[in-house]
Amino acid sequence: MVEQVGIAVLGCGYWGVNYVRVFNEIPETRVVVACDQRPERVREIAQRYPGVAVTTDVAEALATPGVDAVVVCTEATSHHRVARECLRAGKHVLVEKPIATTGEDAGDLIAAAAARKLTLMVGHTFLYNAGVQRVKEYIDRRELGRIYYLYARRTNLGPIRRDVNALWDLAPHDISIFNYFMGTAPLWVSAVGSRALRNGREDVGFIVLGYPDNVLGQIHVSWADPHKVREVVVVGSDKRIVFNDLQTMEQVRVFEKGVAPLMQNGEGYSGDQLVVRDGDIISPSIQPREPLKTLASHFADCVIHGRRPLTDGDAGRDVVRVLEAVDKSMAMRGTPVELVSTEESLYVYPAESASHPLR
Structure with missing residues (x-):
């Protein structure tokens, strides 16, 4: 349990930059490092957020001191590979939609997070x-x-x-x-x-x-x-x-x-x-309310208090x-x-949830 969650943002395109902004604005989190393969995007982040470290290397971002959780905002086809690397590094993960491009890969991430008792959340922002x-x-x-x-x-x-x-x-x-x-x-x-x-x-x-x-x-x-x-x-x-x-x-x-x-x-x-x-x-x-900021606050709350996210890996x-x-x-x-619907494979949203971000 941590009082303030240190965030690494992987992928600083149009949507990734928004994650850098909102996680810098809520009191429960601070953005420690931002990562993008494009040097020009890294330079732009450094200019806009001088207190945030920048890098073009994912491994370097994950090894940055103070990183507790990672936002994966890369291309959809890379979500499984990058998110799994983050989970293996012991980091809580918020991955943009879709969580993966196959159900098997999504299940792999769910199992990896559960084995390490880490939060895995999907960025279904509209919820x-x-x-x-x-x-x-x-x-x-x-x-x-x-x-x-x-x-x-x-x-x-x-x-x-x-x-x-x-x-x-x-x-x-x-x-x-x-x-x-x-x-x-x-x-x-x-x-x-x-x-x-x-x-x-x-x-x-x-x-x-x-x-x-x-x-x-x-x-x-x-x-x-x-x-x-x-x-x-x-x-x-x-x-x-x-x-x-x-x-x-x-x-x-x-x-x-x-x-x-x-x-x-x-x-x-x-x-x-x-x-x-x-x-x-x-x-x-x-x-x-800004939905992305509500989502970010909910992610931080789940990491800090060990709660189940509204949009967890099963929902994704x-x-x-x-x-x-x-x-x-x-x-x-x-x-x-x-579609196969079994108790093990079919997630059911609770009508009422103690961890609901807006209740």
């Missing part, structure tokens, strides 16, 4: 967003009635990655959100993709996820759409909730409208007779398994792929 948390509260209180389906859109013109396709780059956000809302991973996956930009990998994709109780989730991602969208919608029998990450004033909107089959004497449904509910549209007040592995099934389904032109 630390106050708007997403508010939607989750509505779901946990069962205010939506029966959930019918969910859908998400995540589109923009790029940025185009060199190491993974658009589905591996963008869909982890929405898969993790859907799993969190539903409290479990999907039972099956169907997906199709297109290489519209002809750059050797899918830049457009459509994913359908089948959850228990016949709940469907649909995700559309694209690097080729000039209209930027960051939206998640949950449709229930009593209410419909919209989370729009690009809307600062009304990030969450609750439509108190719904439809459900008519019950007969409280014993069963009466065929095709429906009850339509029509009400107000509400925009609940949400206290603004479930997302990777979905993405593996996405690849298999795309190769078969959308044929559904079943």
Whole structure:
């Protein structure tokens, strides 16, 4: 147990620089060293943060005195190799999404962290967003009635990655959100993709996820759409909730409208007779927080107090398994792929958690 966590940030690209900033701003942590293979990025970090040591060598960063934990913010295909090296060095690890590019590699990291009693956390940042948390509260209180389906859109013109396709780059956000809302991973996956930009990998994709109780989730991602969208919608029998990450004033909107089959004497449904509910549209007040800073504080709290992260290795592995099934389904032109769901392999998000970062 430590009072202040010393952080090493590996990978100082666009997102890695943000990690350097937030871990420098919260009182529970201090950034000891930043590492990037590009000398120009190292020089930029040194100029912006003169109190932070810099290096282009991972081994040197891990050997820097005072480093307790590491943020792995390298390319996705290197996450397993780099994170495992950090765990072997006895460091707690926060790895950006996806935790790895195969379920087997994700399991290897989980086992390595458990063997050394180290914290392993995945950077599924949207689960630390106050708007997403508010939607989750509505779901946990069962205010939506029966959930019918969910859908998400995540589109923009790029940025185009060199190491993974658009589905591996963008869909982890929405898969993790859907799993969190539903409290479990999907039972099956169907997906199709297109290489519209002809750059050797899918830049457009459509994913359908089948959850228990016949709940469907649909995700559309694209690097080729000039209209930027960051939206998640949950449709229930009593209410419909919209989370729009690009809307600062009304990030969450609750439509108190719904439809459900008519019950007969409280014993069963009466065929095709429906009850339509029509009400107000509400925009609940949400206290603004920077999700990445909330995530960083939660990571520090888990390291200091030995708590289980909300987005731990098991949650990260479930997302990777979905993405593996996405690849298999795309190769078969959308044929559904079943996921193995056992107590050992299927992570279940708790509806209430003592270690929850926003409760």
